[in-house]
Amino acid sequence: MRPIPSTLAPFFQEYDFAKLNPQADAHTIIERTLQFGNRAELRWLFASYSEEQIRAWVRRYGEEVLPQPHRAFWQIVLDISQ
Secondary structure: OOOOOHHHHHHHOOOOHHHOOOOOOHHHHHHHHHHHOOHHHHHHHHHHOOHHHHHHHHHHHHHHHOOOOHHHHHHHHOOOOO
16 A cells, blocks of 8 residues: 555644554544545545445444535545435
């Protein structure tokens, strides 16, 4: 898996960014990238994690973690019915 883009570091201020592991910390990385990522960072996210893994994350955690309109946007993009 490719390393996390350094441009995402500002969104992980309470973590030691250098120690984030794309596998072990997938939950947090998906959350922050969906919420704050720019186009390049989102391309990295979808290249690093399967669409199904991201879709499953939005289904399970999106309601409590993603604010509107982010949640609604990703539900449309990922074809998730409410």
